[in-house]
Amino acid sequence: MAFSERVTRLKSSLIREILAAAQRPQVMSFAGGLPAEAMLPALSWEGMPLNIGQYGMSEGEPHLRELLAAEARTLGVPCQASQVMVVSGSQQTLDLAAKLYIDKGTKVLLEGPTYLAALQIFQLFGADCLTVQLEADGPNLGALRANLERHRPAFIYLIPTFQNPSAVRYSEAKRAAVAALLDEFGVTLIEDEPYRELTFDGASAQPIAGRLKKASWIYTGTVSKTLLPGLRVGYLIASPDLFPHLLKLKQSADLHTNRVGQWQAMQWIGTQKYQQHLAQLRSFYRERRDAFQAALERHFGDLADWQVPQGGLFFWLTLKHKLDTRTLLAQALDQDVAFMPGEPFFSEPDQHHGSLRLNFSHIDPARLDEGLKRLAAVVRQAQHAQAA
Ligand SMILES: Cc1ncc(COP(=O)(O)O)c(C=O)c1O
Structure with missing residues (x-):
């Protein structure tokens, strides 16, 4: 065949x-x-409007995008709702990013160890996956600089907060240092944060995306670990230069994200409950x-x-x-x-x-x-x- x-x-x-x-x-x-x-959590579907079953916008429900943008701003990620796209789980962000950047042989930089399904998807598109060694407080900065300088990867994929699989949380100092290096070399950041809310000590862990001054970025999150993975509601927030391309890619993958799931997510995000x-x-x-x-x-x-x-x-x-x-x-x-x-x-x-x-x-x-x-x-x- x-x-x-x-x-x-x-x-x-x-x-x-x-x-x-x-x-x-x-x-x-x-x-x-x-x-x-x-x-x-037990879900209530009471009050869900019938027309939520109709086709919706590829970008996601406008109100949900507003809620997600407001939440990201409180984490120091400067963004408007127009930069937010709701996706079918944050896994879809990785698929869209792979399609945006990777041809056969494209170099991308990842933590070692890293999220298995990210490796799989980047390799499927033919990426040459380079590794930067992870220490207890984040990547080895010497190795990071050497990789950026030598290989000029198309992007770096990081999970800085309670990493899967290592549980590492980057220190504030390493977050700042990583952002400075990405700005210096102009390398796009893909920051994946499914576990940020599951903190046991509440210590500070501001996203790296919000610290960038020049480099392009995609920040992604999900309700899978905080509400239900079955909703299939994730989101990406991208720098304005990347967003239109990601939107077109999303439209060719699926026309919109589960609107019923988005409606449910809106009953929770930003609430006291x-x-x-x-x-x-x-x-x-x-x-x-x-x-x-x-x-x-x-x-x-x-x-x-x-x-x-x-x-x-x-x-x-x-x-x-x-x-x-x-x-x-x-x-x-x-x-x-x-x-x-x-x-x-x-x-x-x-x-x-x-x-x-x-x-x-x-x-x-x-x-x-x-x-x-x-x-x-x-x-x-x-x-x-x-x-x-
Ligand atoms: C690092 C990382 N990224 C993305 C995902 C995918 O999450 P979602 O259910 O939102 O697709 C997971 C799920 O385990 C994960 O650990």
Whole structure:
């Protein structure tokens, strides 16, 4: 069959395969990035006008765009509603950005590790994905400067607040330094922030986009982690030079975003009810994070190192004795445990053995200890086999 040449680069998603395996009810899953079921808010559809079922504007509902722009301005991102586009989940922003910038061989710069689905989509369009090493407080600035200088990438893709998968939150100093470097080299920023609201200590984390003086930018967010992923409502805010191009690309992908979902999002964003829901979400996840940390200390203390995440949904473990964690998956699933191997979060997976991403938000607390105990046993067994 004659498919397009880009289809040869289409990889199956490891996450999807693991999530499919994790559907079995007995499986204790640390794999996905799913919100806790108990925290999905009950929705009221009362008062939704009938004409919301009609075709709408490609840019999104005007009132929702106003609300999102106002929220972004409070975070220091200078923007008008005319720069806001509602999209079908922030995943669509990555698709539109890839179409806007990437030809075969186009260099793009990403954090190492980075969001798996971003890597997949950029590689599908043929990007040469370069990596800047991530430290506990953000990217290594020397490496960032060297990459920008040497490769002049088409854009840099960053997740500065509770990064997926590493949970890293950039310091204020690194945010400022990154913005200054992007201005210096004129490299476009794509800033992806699905986890910003899930903060456990409330510390400052102003977006990088708002600090840029010259470089173009796309800032993207979503209600997937704060309301419901099922709504499929995300948004992008772009510098005025990029917006018209992104709008045309959106129109060729789908005519508009789910208007029913947008109507629901408008019942929440900017309201007191939403603030209360976010406060409940934060304390619920903080408790889950604390319970997870205690169980990790019990079972992984001698096996791995990690930072306690101050927000987001993940722990990122680095094994003290490196091994390819992809090889642990089958044994873990045999034990009814699912997790995400760390290797696929890097553009060169074989050079980055030995990390695991563990989601702490979704596991039933009654099964948390047993799940981590079994996973630790699988790691221990593999390390013995390797040493033998
Ligand atoms: C970093 C990152 N970007 C984007 C997404 C996609 O979110 P959405 O449901 O809005 O498409 C996720 C979801 O896990 C994510 O972790």
